[in-house]
Amino acid sequence: MRFIILFIVVFLASCTQNKVTSNHGVLSLEKKYNEIFIKKTNKNDILEILGPPSTDSTFNNNIWIYVERKKTNQTIIKLGKKKIEKNNVLILELDERGILVKKELYDINKMNKLDFSKNTTEKSYSKNTFMYNLLTSLREKINAPRRKILKK
Numbered sequence: 001m002r003f004i005i006l007f008i009v010v011f012l013a014s015c016t017q018n019k020v021t022s023n024h025g026v027l028s029l030e031k032k033y034n035e036i037f038i039k040k041t042n043k044n045d046i047l048e049i050l051g052p053p054s055t056d057s058t059f060n061n062n063i064w065i066y067v068e069r070k071k072t073n074q075t076i077i078k079l080g081k082k083k084i085e086k087n088n089v090l091i092l093e094l095d096e097r098g099i100l101v102k103k104e105l106y107d108i109n110k111m112n113k114l115d116f117s118k119n120t121t122e123k124s125y126s127k128n129t130f131m132y133n134l135l136t137s138l139r140e141k142i143n144a145p146r147r148k149i150l151k152k
Helices: 002-014 029-033 043-050 130-151
Strands: 021-025 063-073 082-094 100-106
Touching (some): 029 043, 029 082, 029 100, 043 082
Antiparallel strands (some): 021 063, 082 100
């Protein structure tokens, strides 16, 4: 009985009220978004303020994408399941001279919620088709000389 009480006391004493957060990407993207201005800020200013982009566009090298994601642990009842607090994406478009032309900030409220279907497709073929029988007999004929060699 004492062991159980001791275990519970130690377990509760080791719990902290501070939530563990994990950050990914550029921190404080919303603040830095307000520091860049259209038709005034150039590539060098953007690199100084935001750093190198998280990724750039595959088709157009003048589009830079910055990402910020912040996850925190939920309550102990949810057993370590993480909740997304911030999910910001900043898309910057530059002209051929490197001047900022367009900027868009997408936050977690502007993201689309997608629902995926749980249905699965069943196979609609069987092994007793003409092509299956034909290919099986060809495979057996091709492997027949090999079987003779393996028996020796």
